[in-house]
Amino acid sequence: MRLPAHLAMLGDAERSLALTHRAVTSEHAADADVVLACARFARQCDERAQAVDAFAAERYPLKGETFNPLVAPDFGRAEGDSIGLLRDLAALHQFATRVQVTWEHVEQAGHGLHDRGLIALASRGFGDLDVQVKWVKHRMKNEAAQALIATG
Amino acid sequence: MTDLTAQERPGRDRITDIWGARTPFAAGEAWPDRVDEYLIDGVEADQVQNWVRGACLLCSNGCGLEVAVIDGRMVGMRGRADDRINHGRLGPKGLYGWQGEQEGRLTRPLIRRDGRLVETDWETAMGAIVERSKALLETKGPLSHGFYTSGQLTIEEYYTLCVIGKAGIGTPHMDGNTRLCTATASAAFQETFGSDGQFSSYTDIDSCDAIFLFGHNVAETQTVLWARMLDRLDGPNPPQLVCVDPRRTRVAERATVHLPIRNGTNLALMNALVHELITLDAVDHDYVDAHTVGFDDLARATSDATPEWAAEICGVPAEDIRRAAHIFASGERVVSTCSMGFYQSHQATAASCQVNNLHLLRGMLGRPGAGVLQMNGQPSAENNREAGCGAALPGFRNFENAEHVRELAALWNVDPLVIPAWSPPTNAMTMFRYAEEGSIGLLWIAGTNPAVSMPNLARIRSTLAGEQCFVVVSDGYLNETAELADVVLPTALWAEKTGTFTNVDRTVHLQEKAVDPPGEARTDLEIWVDYARRLGLKDKDGAPLLTWDTPEAAFEGWKACSAGRPCDYSGLTYEMLHERGGIQWPVNAEHPDGTERLYTDAEFPTHPDYCETYGHNLTTGTPVDRMTYLADHPDGRAVLKTVPYEPAYETPDEEYPFRLTTGRTVYHFHTRTKTKRAPQLQDAAPSAWIELSEPDALALGIREGDIVRVTSRRGHVDAPARVSHIRQGVVFAPWHYGSDAETAANELTVTAWDPVSKQPEFKVAAVAVQKLRDGDGPSPAPTITASAPVSKDDPWHGETNAAPPPSDAIASNSADVGSADGGR
Numbered sequence: 001m002r003l004p005a006h007l008a009m010l011g012d013a014e015r016s017l018a019l020t021h022r023a024v025t026s027e028h029a030a031d032a033d034v035v036l037a038c039a040r041f042a043r044q045c046d047e048r049a050q051a052v053d054a055f056a057a058e059r060y061p062l063k064g065e066t067f068n069p070l071v072a073p074d075f076g077r078a079e080g081d082s083i084g085l086l087r088d089l090a091a092l093h094q095f096a097t098r099v100q101v102t103w104e105h106v107e108q109a110g111h112g113l114h115d116r117g118l119i120a121l122a123s124r125g126f127g128d129l130d131v132q133v134k135w136v137k138h139r140m141k142n143e144a145a146q147a148l149i150a151t152g
Numbered sequence: 153m154t155d156l157t158a159q160e161r162p163g164r165d166r167i168t169d170i171w172g173a174r175t176p177f178a179a180g181e182a183w184p185d186r187v188d189e190y191l192i193d194g195v196e197a198d199q200v201q202n203w204v205r206g207a208c209l210l211c212s213n214g215c216g217l218e219v220a221v222i223d224g225r226m227v228g229m230r231g232r233a234d235d236r237i238n239h240g241r242l243g244p245k246g247l248y249g250w251q252g253e254q255e256g257r258l259t260r261p262l263i264r265r266d267g268r269l270v271e272t273d274w275e276t277a278m279g280a281i282v283e284r285s286k287a288l289l290e291t292k293g294p295l296s297h298g299f300y301t302s303g304q305l306t307i308e309e310y311y312t313l314c315v316i317g318k319a320g321i322g323t324p325h326m327d328g329n330t331r332l333c334t335a336t337a338s339a340a341f342q343e344t345f346g347s348d349g350q351f352s353s354y355t356d357i358d359s360c361d362a363i364f365l366f367g368h369n370v371a372e373t374q375t376v377l378w379a380r381m382l383d384r385l386d387g388p389n390p391p392q393l394v395c396v397d398p399r400r401t402r403v404a405e406r407a408t409v410h411l412p413i414r415n416g417t418n419l420a421l422m423n424a425l426v427h428e429l430i431t432l433d434a435v436d437h438d439y440v441d442a443h444t445v446g447f448d449d450l451a452r453a454t455s456d457a458t459p460e461w462a463a464e465i466c467g468v469p470a471e472d473i474r475r476a477a478h479i480f481a482s483g484e485r486v487v488s489t490c491s492m493g494f495y496q497s498h499q500a501t502a503a504s505c506q507v508n509n510l511h512l513l514r515g516m517l518g519r520p521g522a523g524v525l526q527m528n529g530q531p532s533a534e535n536n537r538e539a540g541c542g543a544a545l546p547g548f549r550n551f552e553n554a555e556h557v558r559e560l561a562a563l564w565n566v567d568p569l570v571i572p573a574w575s576p577p578t579n580a581m582t583m584f585r586y587a588e589e590g591s592i593g594l595l596w597i598a599g600t601n602p603a604v605s606m607p608n609l610a611r612i613r614s615t616l617a618g619e620q621c622f623v624v625v626s627d628g629y630l631n632e633t634a635e636l637a638d639v640v641l642p643t644a645l646w647a648e649k650t651g652t653f654t655n656v657d658r659t660v661h662l663q664e665k666a667v668d669p670p671g672e673a674r675t676d677l678e679i680w681v682d683y684a685r686r687l688g689l690k691d692k693d694g695a696p697l698l699t700w701d702t703p704e705a706a707f708e709g710w711k712a713c714s715a716g717r718p719c720d721y722s723g724l725t726y727e728m729l730h731e732r733g734g735i736q737w738p739v740n741a742e743h744p745d746g747t748e749r750l751y752t753d754a755e756f757p758t759h760p761d762y763c764e765t766y767g768h769n770l771t772t773g774t775p776v777d778r779m780t781y782l783a784d785h786p787d788g789r790a791v792l793k794t795v796p797y798e799p800a801y802e803t804p805d806e807e808y809p810f811r812l813t814t815g816r817t818v819y820h821f822h823t824r825t826k827t828k829r830a831p832q833l834q835d836a837a838p839s840a841w842i843e844l845s846e847p848d849a850l851a852l853g854i855r856e857g858d859i860v861r862v863t864s865r866r867g868h869v870d871a872p873a874r875v876s877h878i879r880q881g882v883v884f885a886p887w888h889y890g891s892d893a894e895t896a897a898n899e900l901t902v903t904a905w906d907p908v909s910k911q912p913e914f915k916v917a918a919v920a921v922q923k924l925r926d927g928d929g930p931s932p933a934p935t936i937t938a939s940a941p942v943s944k945d946d947p948w949h950g951e952t953n954a955a956p957p958p959s960d961a962i963a964s965n966s967a968d969v970g971s972a973d974g975g976r
Contacts, residue, residue, distance in 0.1 A: 031585060032903040033910075036801060037772060081589050135772045141575050142582075145324075150295040150591035 003109050005065045007056040010106060010125075011049045013070040013099050018045035020095055023075035028085050034139065038092075041132050048125055055121055070098055082147035086140060093136040100129035166190070166244045167836045170818055170936070171371070171379045176387040179521075180359045183380055187240035190247040191220060191228035200227065205730060206663035207653070209304060209646045210245035210821045212334075212528035213237055213374045214655030216733045217246065219647050219666040226250055226647065226667055235733040237354060237659055243375030245821055248833050250647065252826030257628055258642035259671020269630075269640060274672065277639050278679075281594075282686040284622045288593045289321070294572075298325035298583045298592040301541055302599030303333065303530025306651025306663070307721075308706035309676040310532075310541035311713065312698065313598075316680055318540060319564040320689035320697045324572035325592060327543045328536040329600040331580040332912060333529025336495035338537050338544075339909035340504035340526055342765045344512070344790055346758030347548045348537055349718045351750035352487070352523030353736065354657045357381055359521035362392045362483040364476075366507055367418065367493015367915075368527060371402035372818035372937055378403070392483070394476045396421065397493060398813065399843075399884060400877035401938040409476045412879045413466035415813045416800030416916035419499040422506035423797060424462030425477050427454040429513050434481030439515030443754040445784050446792035450509060453794050465797065467879075480510060485521030492529065492815065496914035500906035502770040502795050509792050518751040525657065530822075532653035538719040539710060543577035543910075546710075547717035548757075548764040551577065552778065555761065563713055565691035576775065579910035581903075584612060590620030597625045598676055599643070603632035604823040604890025607901040607912045608866050626676055629825045632890055643676055644669035645826075650703045651677070652729065658736040658747075660721070662729035677703060715740070718750075718757055758786035770795040773907030800916040801904040808864060808918035810848070810883045814897040818937055820888040827888075840871040840895035841933040843884035844921060846942045849875045856941055857927030864919045867899035872931035873923075875942050883919055884939075 021042035025035045056062075073091035103125035110118035166172065166188070175184040191197065203218040208229075216235025220228035229247055233240035261277035262269040288296040299317055301310070317326045338348045345351070357363070357380050371378040384391055385406055395407040396418070404410040413421055429435060430451050440447050459477070463470035480486055490507045494500060508524055516522040528534055540546025549556035551573040561568035578586070584606065586592040595616075606612045616623050616636040625637040628645045648669040654660045669675070681701045689697040700706045704726055715722040720738035729735060735746040757763055766781035768774060770793060784791070804811055819837040820827045827833045842860050844852075854860055860873045862883060869885060871894075878884055885897035904913045933939040 030588065032581070033773075033905065033907070036904055037907070040798075082586070082591055131769060131772055131774070134769070135774045138774045142578075145574065146295050146586060146591055150292045150586070150593075151589070 002065065004056060004060040004062045005067045006102070006106065006109075007052055007060055008062055009067040009069060010099070010102050011053045011056065013102060014045045014049035014052065016070065016072040017095060017099050018042040018049070020072045020075060020092055021045065024088050024092055027075065027088060028080055030080060031085060034085065037135060044128055048128065051121060052125070055117070059115070059118070070095075070102070082143055082151050086143050086147040089136050089140045089143065093133060093140065096129060096132050096136060100126060100133055103129060166242070166247050167819070167832050168936070170244060170375055171382055172241060174383055174386050176383050177358070178388040179361065179384070183239050183358055183383060185233040185239045187231050187233050188242040188247060189228065189230035195220070195222065195227045202666070203230070204647070204664050204666035205232070205733070206647060206666070207235075207655070207661035207734065208242065208246040209531045209653065209663070210249045210826070211243070211374050212531050212533060212656040213376050214531045214653065214659060214661055214734070215242055215246055215376050216661060217242060219250070221666050224667055226254070232733055237655060237734055238376045241376045241379055244819055244833060244836070245827060246376075248830045249821065249827050251831065252829035253628065253645050253648070255829040257670045257673065258630055258640065259673060260642060261672070262630075262640040264638045269635070269637070277641060278682060278686060280639055281624055281683065284594055285687060292593060294322040295325065295591070296593040297321050297323045298578070298587060298595045299323075300580060300583060300595060300597045300600065300602065301328045301536060303328060303330045303528070303533035303536055304599045304646070305532060305536070305676055306649070306653055306703065307532070307535045307539055307710055308651045308703045309680070310535050310539035311546065311710040312677055312680050312700075312706055314540035314546050315564060315698060316684050316689060318545070318571055319560070319566045320684060320687070322570040322572055324575065325578045325583050325586065326541060327578065327580040327583055328533070328541060329580070329602065329605060330530060330533040330536045330542055331910060332605055333492065333495070334533040334537070335911040336500040336504050336906060336909040337490070337526035337528060339501045340490075340508060343501060343505050343767050343770070343793065343908065344508040345751070345756045346763035346765065346786065346791070347718050348764055349548065349750060349757070350526065350656060350658050351517065352525050352657065353749045354380070355748065356487045356521050356523050357384060360391050360485045360487040361521070362394070362479050362486045364394045364480065364486065364488040365403055366396045366488060366490045367495070368489045368491035369397060369399070369401045369403060369493070369815065369938060370489065370491070373491065373529070373816055374527070375818060382406075392479050394479055398879040398882050399938045408479065409472055411466070411468050411472055411476060413468050414879070415493070415811050415882060416497060416803070417466040417797070418494050418497055418503040419506065420457070420462045420465040420797040421473065422503050423454045423457035423794060424459050424473050425480065426450065426506055426509055426513070426794070427457040428459060428474060428477035429481055429510065430454065432477070432481050435513045436515035439754070440513060443756070444512050444790045444792050445786055450792040450794060453796070480514070483516070486511070486514070486516050487521065487523055487525065489525045489527055491527040493915060495909070495911050497916065498800050498904065498906060498913050499795070499798060500911050501908035505770065506794055508790075509794065512790050512792060518749060518754060523749065528656040531655060534654040534656065534658070538654070538714070543579050544764070545573070547714050548719060549717065550764050552766065552775070553761070560713075564697070565693060565695070566697070567692055581905055581910055581912065584615055587621040588615040588618075592621060594622045594624065597623065597633055597637070599627060601631045601633045601823040601825060601890070603636060604896055604898065605887070607898050607914065608903040609896055609898045610867060611903065626679055628673070631823065631825050641679055642671065642673040643679070644673050648673070649675040649677070652707060654737065655734070659734035660724060660729060660737060661734050662726055664730065677706060755788050756790045758791065759788055767791060767793075768908045770908055801913055802902050802916060802918045804881070804918045808920045810919050810921055811881060812862065812864065812883050812885060812900055812917040812919040814885050814887040814901065814914045817886050817888065817934055817939065819934065820886070822888065823890050824888045837932065837934050839932045840869070840886060840889035841874045841931040841939070842869070842871045842921070843874045843876045843878050843933065843939055845878050845880040845882070846875050847880050848921070849873065852921060852923060854921075854923045855927070857930045859924045859927055861922050861924050862900060862919050863922070864900040864917050866902070869897060869899055870894050870924060872927050874931040874933040874939055876939055877942060883921060887914070
């Protein structure tokens, strides 16, 4: 079974996603709505990481095999203006979508194992990430025209 | 009409007798008339040459009145007895505030030369604006333009700018200062009912058996509405009154239950009230099943929100929350009002939607005495929302509905692609962010003073003063914002022009021009028509985009735009408004005399082809897409929704241990540009103060009148202390006083907003308080309002403060300390 390694990777990915959100908040401090939303999302990522770690430790402990971590995109070099925000949000969208898909994989495994607890955990994780992904997409949509036309 | 002695003549003493003589009435009776009048010294009524009809523009009531004119100059006011809003009454600002228009006015355009504003002529001023405008449009396109307007202009002016911005230039960057005061009312209506639009009526006060005021200090913000409530409270069968407010307002003093919750905890309380209704099964299941969607989700979302849980968060006894819920559950005709205490907070839309939900659960709307009044702050805020001058399409159209966009394109004879509908319209907070970075290169500010009214003022001043954005200000005064502008245009103010505006219960009034504006001042309508023509804005056939240049012609244009939409003005005329006074929209062939209340048939504007929005995630603000919306099948049914409570963006800590809240006093309007120039009003509240509770004052060694400094992470203000009955741990600062940075409350506030309505958070910021020096007497705060001082002679003294709880403990219950004469 390779689920334990997948769950361990997921916990680490959530922590990386939290760091990514926090990188966006520090890079774009002037965009208050981004700061507030990403700070909230970061807290939620940390909570999910703890939840998946605890669940895995009890039910699916690591047996030696580990997967390569999901690597967060590189943040912190974009400029703090609209175009920089747009680039960082695009990268955030990509990574959050990757984490969301990883939760979906876990949910499928839960069904295969008839594990209601795992299904519920993964379903919540997938739903939470869905909220994040939709927000990021919405925020990019708001920013794109301004960034591409009116800056520079 | 009530007979009064000369001594009692209304209008002579509306400063010390704010709400005037009582005219009590029973449920179901008509509110008696009482005509208030004020004429300047030396003028008698028979000397007045003209009484010009209109309505007050100094709060969202919009009381019908007549302007007294002698030799082309305003000399007084009197209320109209036949007006449905006020039945003759006027409040302090209505009676005295107009005098502010006669002092300190701008009379010539100004332009910045070598860093200084100097007088110029209209040709030069408009030429400079249009030159910059054309250059930006050529180099950066329409998104380089932003328009930030007001809740003080007329429908005709809003709609004219809407057409310029949305059909001519094609910019999504249009918003009003209504973002600061009334955006949540609009958002809450849209989320619950599919469209903006107040559905209840002030006449519901006349027959209700309970009134719930959620964050609404009506006694000071809408004095004539409070007079109406007082007359019910003093009548034979008074309604019960529930007040949610951390301050002991005059409303709280009359309350059956006062819930002085910690500011920033509204949604916890609201979720608990909904929880209680469901637990008590005080739900009209037939109504809910037939006319709403989302009940199961609402019940699930509030299942753990017990009164005990909320009591811990809100700092009020669980029993008081239960009492409030029982009053709602047992009422047959409940009116709820909701205002800034709810709107200017971090979960504003969610909390306000829960007010709507309470009424839907009980089937308590759309009939006399039963409904919700989501309040406005400003008198023509409603028009900014409905006429498309703000962050919305006109006529409550849905920017995500391509057919709605095509309707407008056909009406304006422009390519639909010009109309900015590719993403949500930009809100004010984001517009200022774009101006800060310079991607908005021309920001036109009309009739408002963001250098005092916006949060985090240091940042706003820096934005407006910078070189990166050309700032145009149209205003009657050289206010704090105008001083930072590149061009300042002097404008005509209220009663110096003709136009319509709509109050908070959909009542449309026509204000007729009473006097000429001073000097070279022009109306905003004239200015924008001139701007459009100089810019050469055309329709797709090459004809001028604007087809009007007079107020009445602009009104006809707006009528065509509104036809068939919820805010349908198509049946109104200037003549009707002149003859009859206030009339409630919709007014059309089906409702030729107007419409007292909406949703009488429980048919809501949520149909996907008709609604203004498909809704939002109340936590993140992300729009709900059309397919998801369709899946819930609202189709004329209201939407029940809430989200979990979250703490405020900034909560007290060791360094900043107090919760700041900002607010209003009865004597001033907004940033005092008018009211500080009205001597009675200015004398009544001449300068800023800081309110704090007696136990907090004792702990800090502060006495009444001592000069204190309030500090947040963003700045500080210094002002005399008023030791008042405010909740322990909470500090109040009036937001009106921006004449210097030392007293502007928004030096302290946080740059943050509700994710759905985008209304800024003005009700919670973590602050520290320290005494700077002894005072030389009492603070200048009014003494007969919510800022009344703690007094040993006060019968209340000791009840809230004698045994002070720790600041985070449950506040003592004020439930039984309402006045003995009704309201229990």
